[in-house]
Amino acid sequence: MPPIISRGFRGRRRDDAPEGRVPPGQYLTDDFPVLSAGPTPQTPLENWDFTLVGEVDELYRWTWDEFRALPSDSVTADIHCVTKWSKLDTTWEGVSVDTLLADVETSAEYALAFCDGGYTTNVPLEDLTGGKAWIAYAYGGEPLEPEHGGPARLLVPHLYFWKSAKWVRGLRLIATDEPGFWESNGYHLYGDPWREQRYWGD
Amino acid sequence: MRPETERVKTVLLDVDGWQGHRAGQHVDVRLTAEDGYQAQRSYSIASAAEDARLELTVERLDDGEVSPYLTDELRAGDAIEIRGPVGGYFVWDPTVEGSVLLVGGGSGIVPLMAMARERASDGSRVPTRLLYSARTWEDVIFRDELEQLAAAPDGFEVVYTLTRSQPPGWDGYSRRVDRDLLAEVAPPTDELAQAFVCGPTPFVEAVAEALVGLGHEPQRIKTERFGPTGG
Numbered sequence: 001m002p003p004i005i006s007r008g009f010r011g012r013r014r015d016d017a018p019e020g021r022v023p024p025g026q027y028l029t030d031d032f033p034v035l036s037a038g039p040t041p042q043t044p045l046e047n048w049d050f051t052l053v054g055e056v057d058e059l060y061r062w063t064w065d066e067f068r069a070l071p072s073d074s075v076t077a078d079i080h081c082v083t084k085w086s087k088l089d090t091t092w093e094g095v096s097v098d099t100l101l102a103d104v105e106t107s108a109e110y111a112l113a114f115c116d117g118g119y120t121t122n123v124p125l126e127d128l129t130g131g132k133a134w135i136a137y138a139y140g141g142e143p144l145e146p147e148h149g150g151p152a153r154l155l156v157p158h159l160y161f162w163k164s165a166k167w168v169r170g171l172r173l174i175a176t177d178e179p180g181f182w183e184s185n186g187y188h189l190y191g192d193p194w195r196e197q198r199y200w201g202d
Numbered sequence: 203m204r205p206e207t208e209r210v211k212t213v214l215l216d217v218d219g220w221q222g223h224r225a226g227q228h229v230d231v232r233l234t235a236e237d238g239y240q241a242q243r244s245y246s247i248a249s250a251a252e253d254a255r256l257e258l259t260v261e262r263l264d265d266g267e268v269s270p271y272l273t274d275e276l277r278a279g280d281a282i283e284i285r286g287p288v289g290g291y292f293v294w295d296p297t298v299e300g301s302v303l304l305v306g307g308g309s310g311i312v313p314l315m316a317m318a319r320e321r322a323s324d325g326s327r328v329p330t331r332l333l334y335s336a337r338t339w340e341d342v343i344f345r346d347e348l349e350q351l352a353a354a355p356d357g358f359e360v361v362y363t364l365t366r367s368q369p370p371g372w373d374g375y376s377r378r379v380d381r382d383l384l385a386e387v388a389p390p391t392d393e394l395a396q397a398f399v400c401g402p403t404p405f406v407e408a409v410a411e412a413l414v415g416l417g418h419e420p421q422r423i424k425t426e427r428f429g430p431t432g433g
């Protein structure tokens with residue numbers, strides 16, 4: 001069906017949008033909007049840990065100090081929220097998921113990230129490995145603020161940003177894909193912004 | 203088109219084959235210019251599922267792209283493209299027992315209004331209190347209808363706080379929603395079954411944190427950010 005032309009609509013176009021960096025249906029913003037389904041959790045760092053559970057050969061666990069002692073990357077990435085905003089060249093510091101999985105023996109093909117507050121999101125393991133995903137603890141050179149997911153959030157910039165789970169506490173490695181929180185509430189199981197996989201049925 | 207306040211209008215839509223929706227859900231509106239340029243944004247549904255038309259209540263954002271078109275350009279008889287309903291979490295089922303608290307800031311009232319309308323339409327008597335923070339009395343959206351809903355003896359109450367200016371003789375709250383205010387307005391922790399909080403991010407953060415601080419279960423507090431950029 002051809003789109004309905006909105007009489008008199010011109011839009012507020014930004015001519016500074018670089019070619020090929022803004023997925024279909026997205027607009028650029030310079031802000032960093034906040035979106036979450038419930039209250040912002042407050043977990044003291046002394047109680048924080050990051051664990052790998054599920055189909056793993058043993059339980060892997062890092063305290064905050066152990067986690068922060070791991071080698072980390074500086075990442076510059078474009079991020080795309082399903083609520084239509086995109087933000088270019090965001091800068092992060094974080095531990096690559098490759099680093100966390102380096103010694104892990106698993107046959108799992110998917111991961112379910114779990115978080116303080118009960119949030120979960122599912123991502124194929126191949127989308128978390130190969131330099132595509134991090135556990136980020138700093139944004140723009142500053143410690144990650146709680147409302148943006150601090151102390152640490154998953155960062156998977158090539159998928160819609162709800163996959164970059166805030167307040168992440170670990171990964172459950174699983175053999176078959178299972179929907180997380182938003183994926184059970186109408187949002188797409190995979191969430192590729194370039195294919196506009198926003199909702200069920202996309 | 204129905205004017206609500208100086209900055210807010212309701213768009214009433216006849217939708218072919220609308221399958222209904224749940225109170226709290228939103229739709230995506232997509233506009234297309236003659237040369238094919240498109241812009242889309244999400245808007246909360248204000249109407250109840252049983253209402254004859256789908257209603258989107260839209261605040262005009264001066265630097266917005268879609269909202270000024272909806273409030274200033276769109277005319278009766280125009281067609282627009284919508285997709286939805288979307289969202290399965292920030293929704294209220296009025297048949298669930300237990301007290302409900304709705305907390306809205308500014309145009310964050312819109313999805314809460316859908317809940318209030320759904321509740322009335324269902325004949326629900328679930329004790330429900332709406333705490334509505336607006337800048338002035340003139341900025342209160344749905345004022346007359348809220349007064350009517352609150353006047354019915356079915357357990358629906360509205361509490362206002364006007365943060366910028368108050369009409370003469372105002373005896374309601376006149377400050378930002380804080381922990382003390384919520385302690386007075388929210389049901390006790392053992393009675394509150396569900397809280398829905400919608401508004402600008404700082405408002406939602408403050409309200410949700412205060413509710414948790416008062417001892418309410420975080421899992422019972424559902425939030426939706428509303429604003430120029432968040433959705």
